[in-house]
Amino acid sequence: MAKEYDIVIIGAGPAGLAAGLYAARARRKTLLVEKNITGGQIALTAAIENYPGIVDINGFDLGQAMQQQAETYGMETAYAAVEAIEPQEDKRHLIRTNEGDYLAKALIITSGADYNRLNVPGEERLTGRGVSYCATCDAAFFKDMEVAVVGGGDAAMDEGLFVARYASRVYIIHRRDQLRASAVLQERAFANPKLSFIWNTVVEEIRGEEAVESLRLRNVVTGEESDLTVAAVFIFIGQTPNTSFLDGLVEMDGGKHVIVNAWMETSTPGVFAAGDVRNDSARQVISAAGDGATAAIRADHYITDTFK
Amino acid sequence: MTKPADVSDADWETDVLKQEKPVLVDFWAPWCGPCRMVAPIVEELADEYAGKVEFRKLNTDDNPKTTMKYGVRSIPTLLVFKQGQPVGQIIGFRPKSDLKKRLDEALT
Numbered sequence: 001m002a003k004e005y006d007i008v009i010i011g012a013g014p015a016g017l018a019a020g021l022y023a024a025r026a027r028r029k030t031l032l033v034e035k036n037i038t039g040g041q042i043a044l045t046a047a048i049e050n051y052p053g054i055v056d057i058n059g060f061d062l063g064q065a066m067q068q069q070a071e072t073y074g075m076e077t078a079y080a081a082v083e084a085i086e087p088q089e090d091k092r093h094l095i096r097t098n099e100g101d102y103l104a105k106a107l108i109i110t111s112g113a114d115y116n117r118l119n120v121p122g123e124e125r126l127t128g129r130g131v132s133y134c135a136t137c138d139a140a141f142f143k144d145m146e147v148a149v150v151g152g153g154d155a156a157m158d159e160g161l162f163v164a165r166y167a168s169r170v171y172i173i174h175r176r177d178q179l180r181a182s183a184v185l186q187e188r189a190f191a192n193p194k195l196s197f198i199w200n201t202v203v204e205e206i207r208g209e210e211a212v213e214s215l216r217l218r219n220v221v222t223g224e225e226s227d228l229t230v231a232a233v234f235i236f237i238g239q240t241p242n243t244s245f246l247d248g249l250v251e252m253d254g255g256k257h258v259i260v261n262a263w264m265e266t267s268t269p270g271v272f273a274a275g276d277v278r279n280d281s282a283r284q285v286i287s288a289a290g291d292g293a294t295a296a297i298r299a300d301h302y303i304t305d306t307f308k
Numbered sequence: 309m310t311k312p313a314d315v316s317d318a319d320w321e322t323d324v325l326k327q328e329k330p331v332l333v334d335f336w337a338p339w340c341g342p343c344r345m346v347a348p349i350v351e352e353l354a355d356e357y358a359g360k361v362e363f364r365k366l367n368t369d370d371n372p373k374t375t376m377k378y379g380v381r382s383i384p385t386l387l388v389f390k391q392g393q394p395v396g397q398i399i400g401f402r403p404k405s406d407l408k409k410r411l412d413e414a415l416t
Contacts, residue, residue, distance in 0.1 A: 037345050037401050044341065060341030079403060098405065128382040128399035137340055137400075140369070141381045210379055232381070 001101075005031045007299050008095055008104035010082055011242070013040025014285045015275025016110035017066035018292030019299075023108075024073035026300040031102060032070070033095070035081040039063020040112045041239075041276075042285055046136040046162045051285050062285070078102075082111075082245050091270060091306060105307050106299035109246065109258060109266075109273040110292060113239035113283075118150065122206030123235075130212025130232040135159035139166045142232045148173055148215060150203055151236035157185040159236055164194040171228060173198045175220060198228075206233060241277045253279045264295035270306065272299055310354040312363035317373040320366075325392035327362055330415055334365040335375065335385040342401040346384040349404045353411065361415070388414040 007023040009016045012034035023030040037043045045059030054062070067077065080099035085107070088094055095102045115133050117123060123131055132138040135149075139162055147167045149160040152174035164170045172189070177199045179186050189195055198217070204225070205216040215228045243256045251259045251267035257280075258273035260266055266273050274291035276283050281291070312334060315323045324331050334350050336343035347365075354363040368375040368383055378387060378394065388396035388411060396414025398407060 036403060037342060039341075043345070058341065060344065081403070128385065129379060130381055132382060134342075134382075134400075137342060137384075138382045140337065140339070141375075211381060 002094060002103045003031075003100065004103045005029045006104070006303055007031075007106045007108060007296070008033060008093075008102050009108045009110055010095070011040065011109070011111040011275075011277070012038045012063070012067065012077065013110060013112045013275055013288060014042060014063075014066065015112070015277075015288035015292035015295075016040075016108070017063065017070055018289035019108045019110060019274060019296040020070040020075040020292075021066070021073065022293045022296035023299065024070055024075040026296065027074075028300060028303065030070075030075045031104075032067075032075055032077045033080055033082060033097060033102070034077065035079070038067050038077075041115075044134045044136055045158070047158075048285060084245065085249050087249075087268070093270065105270065105303045107271045108264075108292070108295045108299055109250075109271065109277055110275045110288075110295075111242040111245075111277050113241045113276040115155075115236065116238050116240055118203055118206075118235055118237065120203055120205055122208065122212075126206055126208055126212050129210065130208060130230075131206060132232060132234050133236070135162045135234050138232070138234075139163045142167050144168045145231040146171070146229065147232040147234065148203075148228060148230045149234045149236065150174075151238075152176060152179040152181060153236065153238065154181045154185055156236040157181040157189045159234055160195060161185075161188055161192060163234060164192055167194065167232075170195050171198055171230065172196070173201050173203060173215075173217065173228075175200065175202050203233070239276070239283075243277060255279075257281070262294075263298045264291055265298060270299075270302060309348070309351040310358065310363070311351055312354055312365045315364040315366050317371045320371075320374050324364060324389055327389070329360065329362050330395075331362040331364060331389045332357075332411065333387050333389065334363070335368050335380050335383050335387065336365055337368045337383055339369075340383050343384040345401055346386070349407060350386070352404065353407060356408075357411070361411070390415075 006028035042059030080097035272295040274295040275288035386398040
């Protein structure tokens, strides 16, 4: 038997946690389903300094605090992976997971995005052996060693600066000749003497027997190839939305983001989307949390209007 | 829930390698967020596998020798030992069902 809820939220990042808080405070029976780790992407972020009112907090702690706050008002959490979502004749949706089924009057999708991989030889084999997608988890193992960071956005700079606390030198490898990161992070990155920038360059291969030993690099302007000796490579080259389980349920854009309006309503009545999973997201903790609140408020109204 | 006992570089040999039963060791550090997510799951597993598998945790900050010896460069890492030999490794946070599957595979 499927367990019945008013609102089921899929994904426990800032959008889902904020939606859970608002839904639970609206006294809706609310379930948050998470396949992996509370906090989502921020669970791996060392410092969040741009959430207004909070000067500086560890991302994992912020996620935990948001979850506890929502649970105080009655939100439940289930750790399970969603396998399918099936519309029902009574306008509810059936959510099938590997840990059981749930019925929801309204569904809020906050499944976020996952980091992209380079998809080069050696990457998968050496993951956890010097190939890393989480500087806060792994940087401490490379004290006084030379390492590389791939990427030019906020995440790459943030993590590069974190790695520099431990490593003796951090090579930032970026495929363009300028950074995409916010001005504050760029200023910090350029001012840090441990950071060296390798522009217009991509990683072709990650080499090493038992652990990362070197990178094969290619300059995309000159075509010139070179080797860089490093003990680790931290990869931050953007993200892809987690929407594979939504095919056929809601409309998506070319990048597989869920299309929503300003109320976070998708093309399907009763299904809302919020945070990084939606189109045109600013991809910030604050905007995701705002989206989540908006979606929950709308979902509350939708239930009142639809299930009389 | 059973909290796994701490193991260190000093008692690694006697407490892990010389154990008759298989041992699961949770490599962690206080600064690692995902490690704090894995810990309660490992405690649940310790209950479910009581009598069959020994559970230990090793702080990588305080025990660099063992951390280096097994090439642990990412945490959380769970290593499973049988008669002193590493027979399974799980790197990074995984949901409980995954951990159970991987542990069962390592035990067979």
